[in-house]
Amino acid sequence: MAQIIIPTPLRKFTNNESTFTTKGATVKEAIADLTTTHNGLAKHILDDQNNIRTFIRIYVGDDDINTLEKDATAISDSTVVSIIPAIAGGC
Amino acid sequence: MNNTQESANAREYKNTRTRAHDKIKILPQALEVMQKDGIESFPNECCGFLYGSETDVRQIELAVPVVNSKEGDQRRRFEISPLAYMKAERFAIENNTTLLGVYHTHPQHPAIASEHDLAKAMPYFSYVILSVIDAKVDDVKSWRLYDDKRAFYEETVELENFS
Numbered sequence A: 001m002a003q004i005i006i007p008t009p010l011r012k013f014t015n016n017e018s019t020f021t022t023k024g025a026t027v028k029e030a031i032a033d034l035t036t037t038h039n040g041l042a043k044h045i046l047d048d049q050n051n052i053r054t055f056i057r058i059y060v061g062d063d064d065i066n067t068l069e070k071d072a073t074a075i076s077d078s079t080v081v082s083i084i085p086a087i088a089g090g091c
Numbered sequence B: 001m002n003n004t005q006e007s008a009n010a011r012e013y014k015n016t017r018t019r020a021h022d023k024i025k026i027l028p029q030a031l032e033v034m035q036k037d038g039i040e041s042f043p044n045e046c047c048g049f050l051y052g053s054e055t056d057v058r059q060i061e062l063a064v065p066v067v068n069s070k071e072g073d074q075r076r077r078f079e080i081s082p083l084a085y086m087k088a089e090r091f092a093i094e095n096n097t098t099l100l101g102v103y104h105t106h107p108q109h110p111a112i113a114s115e116h117d118l119a120k121a122m123p124y125f126s127y128v129i130l131s132v133i134d135a136k137v138d139d140v141k142s143w144r145l146y147d148d149k150r151a152f153y154e155e156t157v158e159l160e161n162f163s
């Protein structure tokens, strides 16, 4: 089963678990599985239309899903999916 | 109990509830890495990840610089690429540590979190800011989002050997 790495700022919604194991066959299914299991996560990852928020990136392995097939990207047992918040700032 | 006391107690409760964690200890080796990065990158901003442990007090044990991937002028902006972030979380898992925050510098500016910092801030993370004035580290402060509102509070930074 594929593994999703939860970024530390969102781990308070997963009982401090750093990873989540899912049977989802696509990124969309995996995220749906994650956010229904830990439903406090949903609003941080998905917008009102259930699309991935613009300031959140999803990587499958080393690739941004925006360069693959977006949330229809297929995942397999050995896949590691990463949820990545945008980090930026200034002065 | 009179009304004044009661509201003071209510305020006190609110403060302790929203600011349960407000201390951050930065170990010398981590501070050294940030200072060096800040000075070498001057007059541009630099940035990096902070790792450590959290028991009663949040403790930063390791600072790892990353490339400032902001395109264009970097004197007042920084950005960390998604790939670098992904690797940072993987590093934490592989090394049995925790990604606790991000540092960056404010060249020729005070170590006060800016509106640009607030716009992209994530809850839980400590945002350590080093003020670098004329290529010298002048001040170190740390900021963290409240759990229940979109604003920063200042964490009390505990340093050893800051010079």
Ligand SMILES: [Zn+2]
Pocket: A089, A090, A091, B104, B105, B106, B112, B113, B114, B117, B129
């Ligand atoms: Zn800043």
